[in-house]
Amino acid sequence: xxxxxxxxxxxxxxxxxxxxxxxxxxxxxxxxxxxxxxxxxxxxxxxxxxxxxxxxxxxxxxxxxxxxxxxxxxxxxxxxxxxxxxxxxxxxxxxxxxxxxxxxxxxxxxxxxxxxxxxxxxxxxxxxxxxxxxxxxxxxxxxxxxxxxxxxxxxxxxxxxxxxxxxxxxxxxxxxxxxxxxxxxxxxxxxxxxxxxxxxxxxxxxxxxxxxxxxxxxxxxxxxxxxxxxxxxxxxxxxxxxxxxxxxxxxxxxxxxxxxxxxxxxxxxxxxxxxxxxxxxxxxxxxxxxxxxxxxxxxxxxxxxxxxxxxxxxxxxxxxxxxxxxxxxxxxxxxxxxxxxxxxxxxxxxxxxxxxxxxxxxxxxxxxxxxxxxxxxxxxxxxxxxxxxxxxxxxxxxxxxxxxxxxxxxxxxxxxxxxxxxxxxxxxxxxxxxxxxxxxxxxxxxxxxxxxxxxxxxxxxxxxxxxxxxxxxxxxxxxxxxxxxxxxxxxxxxxxxxx
Amino acid sequence: xxxxxxxxxxxxxxxxxxxxxxxxxxxxxxxxxxxxxxxxxxxxxxxxxxxxxxxxxxxxxxxxxxxxxxxxxxxxxxxxxxxxxxxxxxxxxxxxxxxxxxxxxxxxxxxxxxxxxxxxxxxxxxxxxxxxxxxxxxxxxxxxxxxxxxxxxxxxxxxxxxxxxxxxxxxxxxxxxxxxxxxxxxxxxxxxxxxxxxxxxxxxxxxxxxxxxxxxxxxxxxxxxxxxxxxxxxxxxxxxxxxxxxxxxxxxxxxxxxxxxxxxxxxxxxxxxxxxxxxxxxxxxxxxxxxxxxxxxxxxxxxxxxxxxxxxxxxxxxxxxxxxxxxxxxxxxxxxxxxxxxxxxxxxxxxxxxxxxxxxxxxxxxxxxxxxxxxxxxxxxxxxxxxxxxxxxxxxxxxxxxxxxxxxxxxxxxxxxxxxxxxxxxxxxxxxxxxxxxxxxxxxxxxxxxxxxxxxxxxxxxxxxxxxxxxxx
Numbered sequence: 001x002x003x004x005x006x007x008x009x010x011x012x013x014x015x016x017x018x019x020x021x022x023x024x025x026x027x028x029x030x031x032x033x034x035x036x037x038x039x040x041x042x043x044x045x046x047x048x049x050x051x052x053x054x055x056x057x058x059x060x061x062x063x064x065x066x067x068x069x070x071x072x073x074x075x076x077x078x079x080x081x082x083x084x085x086x087x088x089x090x091x092x093x094x095x096x097x098x099x100x101x102x103x104x105x106x107x108x109x110x111x112x113x114x115x116x117x118x119x120x121x122x123x124x125x126x127x128x129x130x131x132x133x134x135x136x137x138x139x140x141x142x143x144x145x146x147x148x149x150x151x152x153x154x155x156x157x158x159x160x161x162x163x164x165x166x167x168x169x170x171x172x173x174x175x176x177x178x179x180x181x182x183x184x185x186x187x188x189x190x191x192x193x194x195x196x197x198x199x200x201x202x203x204x205x206x207x208x209x210x211x212x213x214x215x216x217x218x219x220x221x222x223x224x225x226x227x228x229x230x231x232x233x234x235x236x237x238x239x240x241x242x243x244x245x246x247x248x249x250x251x252x253x254x255x256x257x258x259x260x261x262x263x264x265x266x267x268x269x270x271x272x273x274x275x276x277x278x279x280x281x282x283x284x285x286x287x288x289x290x291x292x293x294x295x296x297x298x299x300x301x302x303x304x305x306x307x308x309x310x311x312x313x314x315x316x317x318x319x320x321x322x323x324x325x326x327x328x329x330x331x332x333x334x335x336x337x338x339x340x341x342x343x344x345x346x347x348x349x350x351x352x353x354x355x356x357x358x359x360x361x362x363x364x365x366x367x368x369x370x371x372x373x374x375x376x377x378x379x380x381x382x383x384x385x386x387x388x389x390x391x392x393x394x395x396x397x398x399x400x401x402x403x404x405x406x407x408x409x410x411x412x413x414x415x416x417x418x419x420x421x422x423x424x425x426x427x428x429x430x431x432x433x434x435x436x437x438x439x440x441x442x443x444x445x446x447x448x449x450x451x452x453x454x455x456x457x458x459x460x461x462x463x464x465x466x467x468x469x470x471x472x473x474x475x476x477x478x479x480x481x482x483x484x485x486x487x488x489x490x491x492x493x494x495x496x497x498x499x
Numbered sequence: 500x501x502x503x504x505x506x507x508x509x510x511x512x513x514x515x516x517x518x519x520x521x522x523x524x525x526x527x528x529x530x531x532x533x534x535x536x537x538x539x540x541x542x543x544x545x546x547x548x549x550x551x552x553x554x555x556x557x558x559x560x561x562x563x564x565x566x567x568x569x570x571x572x573x574x575x576x577x578x579x580x581x582x583x584x585x586x587x588x589x590x591x592x593x594x595x596x597x598x599x600x601x602x603x604x605x606x607x608x609x610x611x612x613x614x615x616x617x618x619x620x621x622x623x624x625x626x627x628x629x630x631x632x633x634x635x636x637x638x639x640x641x642x643x644x645x646x647x648x649x650x651x652x653x654x655x656x657x658x659x660x661x662x663x664x665x666x667x668x669x670x671x672x673x674x675x676x677x678x679x680x681x682x683x684x685x686x687x688x689x690x691x692x693x694x695x696x697x698x699x700x701x702x703x704x705x706x707x708x709x710x711x712x713x714x715x716x717x718x719x720x721x722x723x724x725x726x727x728x729x730x731x732x733x734x735x736x737x738x739x740x741x742x743x744x745x746x747x748x749x750x751x752x753x754x755x756x757x758x759x760x761x762x763x764x765x766x767x768x769x770x771x772x773x774x775x776x777x778x779x780x781x782x783x784x785x786x787x788x789x790x791x792x793x794x795x796x797x798x799x800x801x802x803x804x805x806x807x808x809x810x811x812x813x814x815x816x817x818x819x820x821x822x823x824x825x826x827x828x829x830x831x832x833x834x835x836x837x838x839x840x841x842x843x844x845x846x847x848x849x850x851x852x853x854x855x856x857x858x859x860x861x862x863x864x865x866x867x868x869x870x871x872x873x874x875x876x877x878x879x880x881x882x883x884x885x886x887x888x889x890x891x892x893x894x895x896x897x898x899x900x901x902x903x904x905x906x907x908x909x910x911x912x913x914x915x916x917x918x919x920x921x922x923x924x925x926x927x928x929x930x931x932x933x934x935x936x937x938x939x940x941x942x943x944x945x946x947x948x949x950x951x952x953x954x955x956x957x958x959x960x961x962x963x964x965x966x967x968x969x970x971x972x
Contacts, residue, residue, distance in 0.1 A: 309849050313856070314800055339849040353847030356968075360788060360829045364799050481845060484964050 005433030015056035022449030040102035075436035077245030080176030083133035085149035104135025125182035132178030164221030172241035175287035214438035237439030249431030250423035262402030266303030278389035283347030331366035376415025422454035505920030508578030575923035577737035578656035604633035632678035664713035729926035737918030754890025758789025762877035788829035825863030901947030
């Protein structure tokens with residue numbers, strides 16, 4: 001018996017089958033291509049994502065079945081914020097704007113004036129930011145309005161409804177639309193009404209029903225079963241936002257284990273038993289995934305992006321080789337990695353990157369190390385902020401492709417002053433598969449199977465004092481440069497070239 | 500025929516320019532000679548290696564124009580300033596020359612400031628390890644035997660001229676870079692010499708650069724048998740003369756490995772040295788990492804690529820480099836590393852690419868030169884800014900500098916060796932005064948002025964952010 005987790009990421013789709021112990025059986029992945037049909041727009045073809053997911057599920061299901069592990073349930077882990085209008089058959093009417101798509105800027109500015117960022121954060125648990133679905137919807141053309149549009153779907157419920165599930169979206173992905181009341185665990189009438197001032201049609205087009213992660217939402221239809229290569233009536237279960245799924249997949253636990261995802265934007269995810277207080281004014285996002293189980297996300301707008309940018313600048317084809325050649329000693333140079341606005345700790349879209357302390361004898365290996373250290377400084381600052389608000393972070397498990405390189409992980413750990421333990425495997429797909437198992441009673445949500453861990457990267461004892469000072473300098477430099485950066489025109493992450 | 504022979508003794512090689520009476524010039528450079536660094540922060544050269552390089556290169560240069568015994572050659576030498584040459588009673592160097600790039604004499608600078616608190620007011624400049632006086636004090640303290648064998652303290656060009664003429668003399672431009680010259684009287688400062696117990700007999704007499712430096716008496720070169728010499732000037736002054744800086748308010752910028760603003764004043768101002776003309780002073784404001792900033796970025800981003808190819812794409816980056824600023828303090832300017840504003844790129848976004856970074860470096864160096872000029876109060880020319888050095892071959896860089904200063908520019912191929920030849924010419928009465936030396940005919944270019952507004956705006960931001968990042972501001 002197996003469960004399948006499907007990860008709908010920004011750069012690709014991955015399906016992974018796991019056995020009833022949570023061990024990986026087989027994985028298959030495909031790249032997705034983002035399109036930029038006009039300045040500021042970044043879209044994905046939801047129908048292509050669906051086809052990709054189907055062929056990948058079919059591939060892993062066949063392999064699992066051949067080993068005697070018939071697929072019993074499927075759940076999705078998905079990028080947040082992407083949204084698509086659908087017709088009454090659930091078919092996409094438009095290309096789906098993804099998180100980076102900037103078309104929501106005017107609506108988000110209007111919301112800020114009308115409602116205030118604080119109120120938005122209070123209701124939705126998310127910072128006021130044009131990336132959320134609601135602001136993209138407000139910028140939509142006629143295909144986004146009734147009668148053409150019969151519903152709005154995130155990528156997850158777009159896919160699961162096409163496979164036979166009822167229109168249902170889990171709490172975490174609902175939160176990433178920007179319209180979910182996290183305390184009431186329901187769509188927010190207040191936000192709908194406020195957004196409806198600019199987009200009067202918005203309240204008329206329904207979203208899917210909201211359910212906790214791991215809730216059964218239907219079964220695979222006869223028609224879909226054929227395409228997916230799974231038994232008819234295989235269970236479909238509500239999955240989670242990718243950061244939440246990574247947290248679950250990597251064994252996150254309130255008070256003892258948090259996760260640090262090394263992706264396009266690095267993100268620390270921390271669990272609490274109630275909504276955390278004291279994070280107002282930050283860009284931290286918080287949502288419940290089950291009753292009395294809350295996750296708070298703190299990220300850097302440009303974590304991996306900044307590294308990708310640096311790698312592209314050097315023209316070196318092999319990023320792994322470049323990063324692995326980082327100097328073994330800390331260099332006297334500091335990078336502020338805010339190439340697409342500040343991190344969520346400061347929630348400052350005017351934030352800009354900087355490389356400070358350049359000298360003629362600085363080598364490329366030293367500069368490379370400085371770019372990696374920046375991710376560590378940011379993590380160190382975020383962990384300190386959590387600790388200051390009384391939220392214990394516990395052990396930090398690193399997930400994502402960047403977590404498997406012991407050299408770069410060690411540099412981040414030293415710079416952060418935080419030990420980092422790599423969780424091996426595809427944490428987000430695994431989290432979804434575990435939720436699928438929860439939905440069919442295979443796993444107990446309070447006792448999920450553990451994940452394999454790599455060797456912990458501990459902060460180098462010889463550089464503890466140095467990095468403690470550097471983290472302070474890092475924060476000081478941000479504050480010194482802030483008034484200068486604020487005078488520049490804001491350049492939204494959407495203008496980031498494809499990475 | 501009458502020929503002017505200008506010799507420029509650089510830090511890495513020497514260059515010789517022959518100028519004929521129709522002002523046609525031909526130049527030739529020597530192979531590089533080595534710098535030895537026996538210890539960290541030391542930089543030394545063997546003066547005899549200079550002599551051999553100069554002899555050979557002069558020979559080639561004279562041969563190349565067919566000069567012979569019947570021609571009248573006037574020789575003027577210019578060369579690296581500040582560097583200390585010690586000569587014993589037999590005319591041999593007592594030790595290797597200590598170069599201007601040497602950093603050993605820091606304690607001696609402190610000692611000078613303690614013993615002569617008004618030293619900067621006398622000489623125009625605070626003591627720096629690059630200067631001759633601290634180097635001399637270092638030798639006295641660490642190598643007393645060598646100093647006791649020394650008969651003459653010389654500057655590089657004066658040593659080379661002595662090799663030809665046997666006459667010991669220096670000029671006031673080079674002397675003003677030793678840290679011992681009274682900048683107002685243009686004589687050795689008795690206050691400084693007595694406070695530091697320096698024997699004035701070790702120092703050469705100070706002369707006007709266009710004074711007669713003596714007849715060439717010790718050369719095997721047939722074309723030099725009847726040659727005369729002029730005393731000559733230090734290399735920065737030769738650069739200034741070749742750029743036509745002969746009036747108060749004239750300004751030139753050298754875009755070399757380091758970048759230097761040369762500005763002329765009609766009175767001794769802080770930070771100035773004595774100009775070749777008796778009634779003018781020359782300010783030298785240097786940014787150590789000028790062209791070197793560009794090489795540094797190339798070495799990080801695209802090691803192995805030619806500088807020309809690396810910088811060519813910057814033409815396509817917009818003025819202001821998409822709000823990216825570069826702070827060119829790659830040598831830890833203004834004190835020890837970290838003591839002043841740091842070298843930095845500021846305002847980075849993911850839309851910046853290599854071309855923006857290159858453009859930001861070109862702009863950042865120009866901004867810093869402007870800041871230096873403003874901070875020091877160097878008067879700006881109204882008509883034209885003369886740009887020289889290797890960087891002046893980069894049209895974009897010239898346009899940026901011109902735009903940042905808001906003044907049209909011109910470039911010239913005349914260099915320090917040409918400036919030395921002109922010293923010889925004025926000395927021989929080819930021209931009755933410095934002002935009557937034929938002016939530069941290079942065209943004046945206004946193409947950089949289109950970007951004055953945006954560059955001014957960025958310059959203001961640059962200035963503010965440099966202040967904000969300077970710890971003691």
